Amino acid sequence: MSQTLTICKCSTSVTKISRFYYSTRQTMNSTLDIQSEVQKVQNWWRSERFKNVKRIHSPMDIVKHRGSLGIEDTKYPSSYQATKLFQLLEENFKKKIPLHTLGVIDPVQMTQLSRCNNIKVAYVSGWACSSTMVGSTNEVSPDFGDYPYDTVPNQVERIFKAQKMHDRKAFLQTIENKEPLVDYMKPIIADADMGHGGLTTVMKLAKLFAEKGAAAIHLEDQLVGGKRCGHLGGAVLVPTSTHLNRLIATRIQWDIMGVENLIIARTDSCNSKLISSSCDPRDHEFIQGVMDVSTPSWTERLAELEQTGVSNSEMSDHEIEWYENNKLVTFDEAVQIQLSSEDYKNYMKSKQQLRVSLKREYLSLREMKQLVQQIVPNEIINFDWDLPRSSEGYYMFKGGMEAAIRRSLVFTPYSDMIWLETKTPNLEQAKDFSQRIHKEYPDTKLVYNLSPSFNWTKQGFNETKLKSFIWDLAKEGFILQLVSLAGLHVDGISFWELSQKFQTEGMSAYVSLVQQKEQQLNCDLLTHQRWSGAEYVDSIMKVVQNGSSSKTLSTAGESFTESQF
Template sequence: MLKYSQLHKSGTRNILTTIRTLSSTRMVEMKYSLQDEVAKVQEWWATERFKDITRPYSALDVVKHRGSLGASNVAYPSSVQAQKLFKLVNTSFKERTPLHTLGVIDPVQMTQLAKCDDLKVAYVSGWACSSTMVGSTNEVSPDFGDYPYDTVPNQVERIFKAQQMHDRKSFLDTIEKKAQPVDYLKPIIADADMGHGGPTTVMKLAKLFAEKGAAAIHLEDQLPGGKRCGHLGGAVLVPTSTHLARLVATRLQWDIMGVENMVIARTDSCNSKLISSSCDPRDHEFIQGITNVGIEAWSEILVDLESSNATSSTIGAAEIEWYNSNKLVTFDQAVEEQLSTEEFKQYMSEKAKLKSTLQRNYVSLREMRSIAQTVAPSKAVHFDWDLPRSPEGYYMFEGGMKAAMRRSLVFSPYADMIWLETKTPDLAQAQQFSREIHSTYPNTKLVYNLSPSFNWLKQGFSPEQLKSFIWDLAKEGFVLQLVSLAGLHVDGVSFWELANSFQTDGMAAYVDLVQQKERDIGCDLLTHQRWSGAEYVDSVMKVVQNGSSSKTLSTSGESFTETQF
């Protein structure tokens, strides 16, 4: 590089010539570097990891948004964990065995899960975070997704850092005590809710999860602000295209970062009754309207009632009366009601032909109206999906397996796994879903929520069926299975049992229910100082102080009470 004094002496003309030469050289260097980086990304995408993934953007799109630092100079441990998870998922899918686990809510539960060799992954629930620790606000609440969007990533970071600490402790024990190693680094799957906003928010959220240690996240097709736990009423879906954009945004963010983290596309359409917009024709067959003519929209009636200061009970009764008087139907159901049986059969046949001709599994409302008009030119099918819309503008939606399968087929090429959220644990339903998805995408791995929201004792399972349910699901390709809130429930059950007994039995309750039980089952929390890593820190201090700290070590001498055990 020429110094300024040298350039100054050469004169203005020479300065400009030199700058042009340097700029040209730099551009050539950048061109070759850009080509090399694009080639590396293309080679990366061609690996086994991404062979089933579709991207609507190019490798150049990724490279030009990375910045000059690039991806090769930044390492994310979560990507290493994701590679581990990918191998586990693939192995389980090929063998049709479950990768089942329990949701954990703190580092204590994580360490106990880690000692179970057959539980190879960990799960962090948004529901649990919403109800037990809500980041900067400290406002616990139901699972409405209304907490700061960094809440679950911060919980992941807490769990992941604990995993790393206990891994270091175990590694040291393996070297110095010849102890059996424990795999504390179980890949973390985390709940990303609905993404908490538009594509840029989704990208920021995905970046946080990758930075903080999540090997995988799941995103559900619900609306920010209309989000509910999948087992509550009132959930609002977003159009299929909106959720697809979230999956693409997540993948792009991780491609820019150069990580292999996995994204799970979850659909709540099996249970949902509302959708935020009718903009996507892939949703049209499931949006409901009414067939009555000359009806005033419910939203207009509501405004009039509110303007007249009607009581809440009056408004509630009026709403029930309106929807009872105006049955909700899809367009297909409206056609069936208003045309003859033969005309309806012809309508369905022409509809199937159009789908085949267009090579797609959906038709729009416009196309359905056109078919109905062709089949019965002298009749007009009355159908209005705007009149029953909610005060927020949401459309009525016929949720169910058909909608869930339709959406999941759209999401499958863009996701690493597909999650079907259900109302009940139903093996026959799971088989139907699996066979529909795998008929088009045979390599799609599936996810199942073994939810504590289900009353498992009332589902008709025999003891043998209940025990085999997880393994039966795995045979259908439901590889990842999780009891999402297991940590929350066991925390409540065990502490309630202790607290309830402690109030009358004092230390006898503690010894019987905790300390003796820890001893009997070999729980390492019996010696909680050692569990926390005190010996590991002592070992580090020996190195720092060149072995001269033997008198002040925290785990030596008569002051260390755990020598009693």
């Protein structure tokens, strides 16, 4: 039977489409009311879930891009997990208590995390995936975001499927043995890096994450190809508008899919020294130039040096020398240096007045130059931000808290949470950031990376402050907190300790460091066959074979060695 498509136009709008088998809720050849579908989307967006979310697209934009398969027919489990995560965030934000967790690198760690009642979410790190498991290429590397874009989604899928397996096992044990039900279905928050490409790639990546089980993802404002771990040097930011479009593209993709997954907007502008373009006026106040506008640019000098065939080390020395001889300044700093203190004071006052009148935080370079001309008509500020550009064409950027706050204020309406990436664990810095964001957007949930890259013992914490740090952060609205690479470090240190001792102490080392600890701590991996779900599979086989499988059960009889425990 062939499908028939009839489009009826009333004025200029499409009102009804008749499509065979549009949805399981529709009868054969029934008529779909497009305006009714638009209203459903509109009502969905008005729900509590999206009360603080801004969109540039309309409900009709979503309906007309969904296709003929009814949204009721495509339910994604990750959306249910996202609802669970949203509710946890709402509750914890009201109480100002943390939703804190540890990064896991495999199903083993996920199951152990799940047995901790006060840890309610799981985290999957791109850094950990890059260094331990890169699916299609198996090329592990530092966190430069240069692995295939399905790497982290595939790891999410691996962990999510394990969650479902262990949940089924636990559910069976609860019914048959009256054991308390372990919540293995912790919502997964995953690292989407910088989106791994243009906007269509960002959308494909968002789709993959929703399909494979991530309740939330975070996207950072770094450049594809210039991506670095937030605690490495050399990271390149993208213009504010570029990252904003990534957030919008992700929301559109998830709206088309009908899911409620959460977007975390992360900024690395606190630590970054480079930006890919000067196209966005919101970035202009932080782009650095030089005041000697007659000097040849660094790239000109670089080309000359390459012609002479200098060595790599000599080239590096010349680069250092160029930047030492040409001080990097923002336009405001150039104004302060080149004008009198009184004129500079008037400039800053006029600048603030203009911001207020324009009802925005930023001024473009053009507007700042015009202000100087108004205050001191005969003065010209020498400033050129093209001269110090890197060999790749990147502009110099003055990263810091002000840049991070400005960017976050732009990203907040289009995201569900804001992530501040910092150099050190600093409560006062976090408070300042929180106050500025919450002054404008009081309901914004903040995210903090409790990074293993920090030397925590050298950051001035005593034992009491170290223990309370997570809870102190939560009071400032940093609800979601994570030790991103906890699983990686625990995996390394525990196996390193065992390996060292096993080489000389043999099984004594294994028993003392592993088996006895598993017994003392009630770790369910002591009986790893049961942990893996062998009893669950036995239970299914009993059903399949109508009870006649007693001789072939894996967890019965003398051959089942875990009966020793």
